[in-house]
Structure formats: C-alpha cells, structure tokens
Amino acid sequence: MTNLTYAEVSSLRNALPTDRLQEDVLLAPYTTFQIGGPADLFFEAQTPDELAAAVRAARDSDLPHFLLGVGANVIIGDRGFRGLVIHNAADGVRVDTDTGRLYAASGAVMYPDVIDEAVSHGLSGLEHFVGIPSTVGGALRQN
Numbered sequence: 001m002t003n004l005t006y007a008e009v010s011s012l013r014n015a016l017p018t019d020r021l022q023e024d025v026l027l028a029p030y031t032t033f034q035i036g037g038p039a040d041l042f043f044e045a046q047t048p049d050e051l052a053a054a055v056r057a058a059r060d061s062d063l064p065h066f067l068l069g070v071g072a073n074v075i076i077g078d079r080g081f082r083g084l085v086i087h088n089a090a091d092g093v094r095v096d097t098d099t100g101r102l103y104a105a106s107g108a109v110m111y112p113d114v115i116d117e118a119v120s121h122g123l124s125g126l127e128h129f130v131g132i133p134s135t136v137g138g139a140l141r142q143n
Contacts, residue, residue, distance in 0.1 A: 004040055004083075008061045012041065012084065015057035020044045027076045030068060030087060032133055036076025039066075039085035046089050048105055054086045069135035070109060088137055095121040106137030 012021055025042035028034050041063075045051035058065035064083030068074070088107035093114050095102050102123055104114050110129040114136060118126055 008063050011061045012057050015053055016043055031071030031074050037078045037080030039081045041084040044087045044089050048090050051088055051090050058084050069138040070133050072133040093117045104136045108136045110134045
C-alpha cells in the first residue's frame with residue numbers, strides 16, 4: 001500500500017464492513033479491457049447505504065477515491081490507483097406494478113438486468129442501452 005496513513009485506513013475500517021475492505025486488489029478483472037494495476041484499498045458496496053457510507057468515509061478522511069461500476073470505458077494504469085476504489089455492486093431492480101415505475105439501484109447493470117425487468121413488465125424507453133456495458137449510475141452520470 002502506498003502513501004496511506006494509519007488514520008485513513010482505520011477510519012475506513014470503522015465506517016465499512018471490514019470483510020469487504022481489501023488492500024492491494026488488482027483492478028484488471030473489474031474492467032472491460034481487463035487491464036489495470038492494484039488499488040491501495042478496494043471496497044465492494046452491496047447496498048445504496050454502503051455506497052453512501054464508503055463515499056462519505058473517503059471524503060471525511062480526505063482520501064482519494066474512485067467509484068467503479070462495470071469498468072467500461074475505463075483504463076487503469078499499471079501503477080493502479082492510490083486511494084480507495086469503491087466498486088458499486090448495489091444492484092436491485094424492481095417494478096411497482098401499481099404505478100408502472102421501474103426502480104433500480106445505481107449499480108444495477110443496464111443490460112440485461114434493468115432492460116429485461118422493464119421488458120418483462122411491458123415497459124420501454126431503455127432500448128438504446130442494449131449492448132452498452134453500463135450500470136444505472138454510469139448511464140446517468142454527467143461530466
């Protein structure tokens with residue numbers, strides 16, 4: 001691990017489920033190009049609350065952090081990422097049949113998960129995402 005203080009790491013360990021906070025995790029398997037060095041710290045957020053807690057803990061510690069979805073259109077250098085990589089695995093999808101509204105967590109994969117759920121309930125409008133590797137959060141993010 002590079003340049004992280006004991007206080008930074010300790011703060012994260014207190015704020016997050018420690019069984020999923022890992023050190024020196026190779027990022028290549030988390031990108032569509034299958035390249036990239038290690039993250040100093042890596043956390044897989046499985047719920048929206050865990051995602052928010054991870055971002056909050058990183059910000060509170062002034063720790064560099066990066067939010068990673070399916071890793072499409074991301075190139076990570078061989079030296080990796082100095083700080084915390086938060087892998088967004090918060091992936092719930094449901095349709096409220098009374099209102100016809102679809103609800104999806106930010107880590108839900110657009111295709112097939114979100115689109116298949118929409119189609120199975122007769123909903124449309126997301127067709128342009130077929131074949132594009134992305135999560136709901138990645139699809140909505142604006143630069």
